[in-house]
Amino acid sequence: EVQLVESGGGLVKPGSSLKLSCVASGFTFSSYGMHWIRQAPKKGLEWIALIYYDSSNKYYADSVKGRFTISRDNSKNTLYLEMNSLRSEDTAMYYCAKLEFDYWGQGVMVTVSS
Amino acid sequence: NIVMTQSPKSMSISVGDRVTMNCKASQNVGNNIAWYQQKPGQSPKLLIYYASNRYTGVPDRFTGGGYGTDFTLTINSVQAEDAAFYYCQRIYNSPNTFGAGTKLELK
Secondary structure, X not given: OOEEEEEXXXXXXXXXXXEEEEEEEOOOHHHOOEEEEEEOOOOOEEEEEEEOOOOOOEEEOOOXXXXXXXXXXXXXXXXXXXXXXXXXXXXXEEEEEEOOOOOEOOOEEEEEOO | OOOEEEEOOEEEXXXXXXXXXXXXXXXXXXXXXXXXXXXXXOOOEEEEEOOOEEOOOOOOOEEEEEEOOEEEEEEOOOOHHHOEEEEEEEXXXXXXXXXXXXXXEEO
């Protein structure tokens, strides 16, 4: 059974940093690209980043480019999202998803507030 | 960047009705569109990929269509459990932009 489990969320102050993790199981993690998607409270879905299976390519939404970094450790079956210079508008549920968006995690909440 | 525009924003439908919702891409995306269903407190679930392919386990009352810039998701004989938000998304090429969603309510 495919499982994606996010962690690392919480309440942080504007300007601070946070690193999210997504542990994958039930499929060959090292063979698939992975995404991060977020959803602000009562709002729609926003795709924010993609990393290829071998980390050779990374893509970002304009809203996070230069502040967020997607990475992965295939030896640990883990996807990461490092978030710097956090703003109130980054407050959202953050989901990881497998390349074809066929599997999603349950999400982890990030709240940016003073 | 490509913008995905969904319409209508919301719709109220009776059980057993047929409903069609729309998704328009600002540029030609071929058939690189997916549709998702999201219920409150849950992660999105993939319904349709590459515009018209039903994902594993999705009931056949869900049908996707379209090509290029105009796409539709049709639900035949809507059931009570279909009340949810529905999102379209450009897939295959990044950025994988989502539409703003259509809220389907049951009368």
